[in-house]
Amino acid sequence: MATAMLTGSLATHGEPPPLSCRLTAPSAEQTPKVARDMVASLLEAAGHGASVDAARLLVSELVTNVVQHADARTLTLEADINDESIP
Template sequence: MTPATARPVPRPPLPWRGARYRLIAPNSPTAPGIVREFLGTLLRATGHPGLVEDGRLCVSEVVTNAYCHTRSPLVRVDVTVNPRRVTVYVTDDEPAALPWRAHTEHVPCGEHGRGLVLVEALAARWGTRANGDPVPRSKSVWFTLETAP
């Protein structure tokens, strides 16, 4: 009898349809602010003013996590924009530990530990993925914001 193995859960790729944009920034204390401004400007310029504040907050939280929890020299931000949705991938070069969202009841009252809780609350979808096969070389945290129908 052949042993059964679980198939990995498919990871969502960047959407094929839409305009693509990329920003590569040094993984430094200034990166969250620079990326936040980049995404805000991009969303206003591409006709998504209603997504600006949620997008800025989500990308700032994810880039801050990369800065605080990795030693990756660079952070890459890939954005795909189409008329209905915006998908953002934040990639760093430390695939070892994929980030996880603490359950809301376990989130401390302090300033730390709520980034992915906020992303989950604001995004239509979000997730993580290790990049590279068979040995991961980087990881991405992604989220999708959708316009109201």
Template sequence: MGDDEMPTALAPPAPPASHEPKSSTTYRLTTANVPTAAAVLRNLVVTLLCTTGHETLAQTARLLTSEIVTNVYRHTATRVVHVEVTVDERQTWVYVHDDKPRYRPMPPEVADGEGGLGLFIVDECADAWGITHYGAQVPTSKAVWFRLVEGGRGSS
């Protein structure tokens, strides 16, 4: 490498370019996959949205972030949880990344009890949502994401 060349560094994956507008800003939050992860990350997402002028999306983002991060804690053995929040003038995207491409199967007693509604809640409240797998033909990680739009389903 010559004196003029700079080494390149790898960063966590950003949301797909088709979902990220040109005038957006992305924030990345990371914590250990521990029982308090959902509370910590949902509160940080709320603070971020209120700080960036998206107060009307904050409470729905709080609920959906909590549901998805709780799923990561309950159904994967990943060591860390990465959350990316992309905001622009009218909307926000929240991506919850973990390094397990699939959830472990949910125990029947959880599915039949009060649990098992997380993605149903996401589907009902988000303007859009999905799961993105990373790693080509043999996925190595995934992100569950949702989009909230000012004046949309998740706006209060």
């Protein structure tokens, strides 16, 4: 059974949502979906829902290529949201 570890700031009641997350996961068939979902959730929480579809596609391509072509047992994806760099 594969496991993944997600770290980042967790929002609490009344505080702003997290703006960064880090996913360390096995190089496995399920990892692209986990990575897509992480980035989509982060964007939604930060109020950038319009960017979700493009981000999901980019993350999917990138993580799938790592899983299929890199000789790695694990991969790490870091996502940081910066209001100045998202339209």
